[in-house]
Amino acid sequence: xxxxxxxxxxxxDARWARLGGVRAWRSRGGRNPDALTPRSWARxxxxxxxVGLVVAGVVVIGWPxxxxxxxDRLQDRLSRQLKSQSLAQAYRENRVGIGDSLTRIKIPAIGxxxxxxxGTTESALDAGAGHYTNTPLPCDIGNVGIAGHRTTYGKPFxxxxxxxxxxxxELDTPVGGCVYTVAASPFVVxxxxxxxxxxxxxxxxxxxxxxxxxxxxxxxxxxxTWSENLQPV
Amino acid sequence: xxTVALTAGTAAPAAASPExxxxxxxxxxxxxxxxxxxxxxGSTNAEADTTPQxxxxxxxVALLTATASSATANSTTPTATPPQACGVNLPLTGIxxxxxxxxxxxxxxxxxxxTATATSNIAALxxxxxxxxLQLLQPILNALEPIANSLIGSVLTTVNTALSGLxxxxxxxxxxxxxxxxxxxxxxxxxxxxxxxxxxxDLATIHVGDSSAGVTTSSGxxxxxxxxxxxxxxxxxxxxxxxxxxxxxxxxxxxxxxTYNRGTGVSTAAFSPAILTVSLLGINVPVGLGAPVSLxxxxxxxxxxxxxxGSTTKNADGSVTATADGVGLDLLxxxxxxxxxxxxxxxxGVGGTVAAVTTTTTVAPTTTTTVKPAITTTTLPxxxxxxxxxxxxxxxxxxxxxxxxTRRKLLARRAGSGSQR
Numbered sequence: 122x123x124x125x126x127x128x129x130x131x132x133x134d135a136r137w138a139r140l141g142g143v144r145a146w147r148s149r150g151g152r153n154p155d156a157l158t159p160r161s162w163a164r165x166x167x168x169x170x171x172v173g174l175v176v177a178g179v180v181v182i183g184w185p186x187x188x189x190x191x192x193d194r195l196q197d198r199l200s201r202q203l204k205s206q207s208l209a210q211a212y213r214e215n216r217v218g219i220g221d222s223l224t225r226i227k228i229p230a231i232g233x234x235x236x237x238x239x240g241t242t243e244s245a246l247d248a249g250a251g252h253y254t255n256t257p258l259p260c261d262i263g264n265v266g267i268a269g270h271r272t273t274y275g276k277p278f279x280x281x282x283x284x285x286x287x288x289x290x291e292l293d294t295p296v297g298g299c300v301y302t303v304a305a306s307p308f309v310v311x312x313x314x315x316x317x318x319x320x321x322x323x324x325x326x327x328x329x330x331x332x333x334x335x336x337x338x339x340x341x342x343x344x345x346t347w348s349e350n351l352q353p354v
Numbered sequence: 355x356x357t358v359a360l361t362a363g364t365a366a367p368a369a370a371s372p373e374x375x376x377x378x379x380x381x382x383x384x385x386x387x388x389x390x391x392x393x394x395x396g397s398t399n400a401e402a403d404t405t406p407q408x409x410x411x412x413x414x415v416a417l418l419t420a421t422a423s424s425a426t427a428n429s430t431t432p433t434a435t436p437p438q439a440c441g442v443n444l445p446l447t448g449i450x451x452x453x454x455x456x457x458x459x460x461x462x463x464x465x466x467x468x469t470a471t472a473t474s475n476i477a478a479l480x481x482x483x484x485x486x487x488l489q490l491l492q493p494i495l496n497a498l499e500p501i502a503n504s505l506i507g508s509v510l511t512t513v514n515t516a517l518s519g520l521x522x523x524x525x526x527x528x529x530x531x532x533x534x535x536x537x538x539x540x541x542x543x544x545x546x547x548x549x550x551x552x553x554x555x556d557l558a559t560i561h562v563g564d565s566s567a568g569v570t571t572s573s574g575x576x577x578x579x580x581x582x583x584x585x586x587x588x589x590x591x592x593x594x595x596x597x598x599x600x601x602x603x604x605x606x607x608x609x610x611x612x613t614y615n616r617g618t619g620v621s622t623a624a625f626s627p628a629i630l631t632v633s634l635l636g637i638n639v640p641v642g643l644g645a646p647v648s649l650x651x652x653x654x655x656x657x658x659x660x661x662x663x664g665s666t667t668k669n670a671d672g673s674v675t676a677t678a679d680g681v682g683l684d685l686l687x688x689x690x691x692x693x694x695x696x697x698x699x700x701x702x703g704v705g706g707t708v709a710a711v712t713t714t715t716t717v718a719p720t721t722t723t724t725v726k727p728a729i730t731t732t733t734l735p736x737x738x739x740x741x742x743x744x745x746x747x748x749x750x751x752x753x754x755x756x757x758x759x760t761r762r763k764l765l766a767r768r769a770g771s772g773s774q775r
Contacts, residue, residue: 168764174757182750184391195419216431219411219424240424241738243392244416251738254409268738278740312736331741337390340737 185273192249192275199236199248200225209295215258220245223252223294224259226267230288231280237292241268249275256318256327259292260299260350264321271330271341278330281341282307290326290345298351301326307343317342375614375706376403377571377578383476383563384584387694390744393417396563396582398457398472402571404706408434408468410567414441414455414476427461427468434461451480467571476563480556559599561586567702574616578702581609584680594636602633606680606698608664614704621704623676625664654688673705690743 180187202208203222211217219240227234237259241251246268252259253266269278288303304325309332310317317327317340324347332341383396394416402408407428414421421441425434441455457474565582584606588599612623631638649657664678680698 164764164768167760171757171760171764174753174760176757178750178753178755178757180750181746181753184746184750214431215428216426216434218426218436220419220422242411243394243739244413244419244422246738246740247417247419253738255735268740270740272741310737312739315735315737317737329737329740331739335741335745336743337739337741338743 188247188273189275192247192270195248196236196275199238203236203295205295212258212295219254220248225293226250226277227291227293228284228288229291230285231283233277235269235275235277237267237269246270247274249277253318256320259294259326260297260324260347262322262324264318265292265324265326266318266329267326268329271332272335278328278341279334281328281330281343282332284343289348290328291351292326293351299324299347300349300351301345302348303343303345305344307341309339310342312337312340314340317344323347371709372404373616373707373709374404375571375576375616375704377401377569377576377612377614377702377704379567379569379578379580379610379612379700379702381565381567381580381582381608381700382696383474383565383582383698385694385696385699387691389690389693389749390742395455396474396476396565398459398474398565398567398580400470400472400567400569400578400580402468402470402569402576404466404468406463406466406468408461408463408470408569410459410461410470410472412439412457412459412472412474412565412567414439414457414474418455421455421457421474423457423459423472425459425461425470425472427463427470429463432463434459436460451478453478467573469568469570471566471568471570473564473566475561475565477561478564479560481558481560556591557589559586559588559591561588565698565700567700569704576614576616576704576706578612578704579610580700580702581607582680582698582700583607584697596636598633598636600635602631604631604633605629607631608678608680608698608700610664610676610678610700610702612674612676612702612704614706616706616708619672619706619708621668621672621674621706623666623668623674623702623704625666625676625678625700627660627662627664627678627680627698629662629680654686656687657692658682658684658687669705671705672707673703675701675703677701690745 199222203225208217208222211221212223217223217239219238219242221239222236223239224237225235226237235249237250237252238245238248239252239254241253245251250267250269253268256266257263259265269281270276271278271281284303284307286303286305290301290303292299292301301324317329326345326347328343328345329340331337332339378399378401380399381397382394384394385397386393394413396414397416398410398412400408400410405428407426409424409426411424412422416422418441421439423436423439425436427434436459438456438458440453440457442453443456444452453475454477455475456478457472459470459472461468461470463469561583562585563583564586565580567578567580569576569578583604586602586604588602590600591598593600607626607628609626610624612621614621647659649655649659660679660682662680663682664676666674666676668674678700679696681695682697682699683695684692685694686692
């Protein structure tokens with residue numbers, strides 16, 4: 122016990138000497154060097170802020186990936202909903218709610234296979250792709266419009282610019298399906314050029330996405346015409 | 355700040371055409387746009403037109419589908435009333451009710467008249483212990499009521515008489531009017547006050563981020579209304595004869611109304627914004643700045659600040675829009691879209707044309723005269739936004755670099771001060 126006390130006392134003395142002894146202590150105003158001063162508080166605050174900046178940086182860099190994860194989870198739920206009887210009934214009665222599953226879109230040429238939801242509101246498009254509510258239902262007569270993300274939320278339309286005339290686009294709705302064929306090469310319009318969604322007397326499909334990648338300055342448009350029904354619609 | 359998309363189409367050829375109208379209303383309690391990334395809380399939209407179609411949607415938190423609701427009504431589905439969608443709904447009967455991120459939408463088409471309404475909130479807390487307290491105090495109140503009525507009644511009468519004698523009759527009248535607003539009688543003050551308190555639905559309600567939007571069609575008019583409040587505290591709601599609260603404090607209010615007269619084809623718009631509104635016994639005192647303030651116009655740092663501001667616009671086709679902002683900030687507009695904050699933003703618009711009347715004269719056979727040119731009014735939103743201008747990598751790496759450098763400097767200073775010791 123005595124040995125331990127002696128060792129402790131020696132360590133304390135050695136530490137005190139390293140700190141400069143009584144003279145240095147007095148020169149510091151006689152304050153405990155370990156006490157929290159305003160300066161140490163500021164240092165802690167800056168330290169916390171630096172950690173916060175690093176965390177914020179990681180989150181911002183990872184944001185597109187996070188949206189992909191979110192969209193992936195959402196697609197699981199939408200896939201189940203697309204197969205439900207209640208949705209089929211709602212679809213027949215044209216009362217599918219905004220954000221609910223509407224159809225599955227498959228574009229083999231660019232590896233697209235996602236569920237398209239009703240509506241193109243910001244929250245609806247979390248699913249990756251949405252149907253313009255002011256256009257006919259998929260496979261109906263008229264110009265069906267579908268918008269899809271290009272860089273986030275699963276980026277289903279990331280390679281839309283690679284589509285060529287003749288490529289096929291399949292829509293599978295709760296009450297049947299149909300196939301469209303790309304009619305012309307993709308082209309670019311301004312966001313306000315809504316004429317691309319103008320009504321047509323024949324069955325056609327228009328896909329839109331933002332252009333160039335990572336920007337919302339323009340829209341990339343693909344027009345396709347109906348080629349066949351997969352099942353009676 | 356968002357605007358209402360309400361544009362007119364091209365004039366139809368000279369021929370008889372049916373009536374056409376469209377109304378749209380939108381409101382957001384909070385919308386934050388940070389260099390292209392948007393967060394919207396408490397938002398509502400409503401649209402109705404002559405299709406006939408009524409579409410309403412709302413969301414407590416835009417990113418959470420569980421808090422969103424939508425309703426679409428048309429000729430085949432004349433009524434759509436989906437249940438309320440809520441993030442959290444916690445009712446403790448008689449004591450308090452807490453609901454977070456709720457929205458409700460409804461649409462109907464009756465006799466070709468479409469109506470769409472939507473409401474939403476971020477948080478609502480109703481403290482409803484008042485009836486419980488009154489029940490507990492009932493025996494005491496019953497015993498004291500006759501004496502208190504007589505005593506306070508005579509005091510009030512004496513005060514009124516004295517004020518009249520001093521030539522301050524107006525003060526007495528104001529006092530009587532205020533008590534009258536509560537339904538409190540001067541002869542039976544305590545009894546009538548208890549009756550008034552029993553009418554109060556809650557002790558207090560606190561609402562954060564309420565918004566509502568609606569388009570209503572009647573035989574004579576189409577009215578689009580929207581309103582949003584950042585936060586509202588109501589003390590003793592329902593106590594006034596008109597159903598209002600005793601005291602109400604609202605931070606950030608924006609209300610707009612656009613009306614289309616189906617008979618004359620004329621549209622009018624109005625707005626009412628305020629940073630703060632205090633209402634005591636039904637008397638409103640709104641506080642606002644007025645016109646928006648623009649700073650650094652024409653430079654990348656261009657910024658606009660709107661505090662209790664609003665505007666109306668009349669388009670060439672006769673359609674109108676109204677917007678109002680409780681608090682609206684558009685900062686650094688030239689830098690990647692900048693930062694935009696709307697706290698209580700409301701907008702609405704209507705437009706249309708009456709049915710064109712075609713008359714055939716007998717003087718000149720086969721001559722047809724169209725009395726009024728037909729203008730088709732439709733709501734045409736731009737193509738969906740499916741991308742963002744936000745340079746995530748650049749911003750992320752900048753933040754990382756800033757964090758790393760700060761930390762490095764901090765550690766270097768710490769090491770330096772350590773070696774000095």
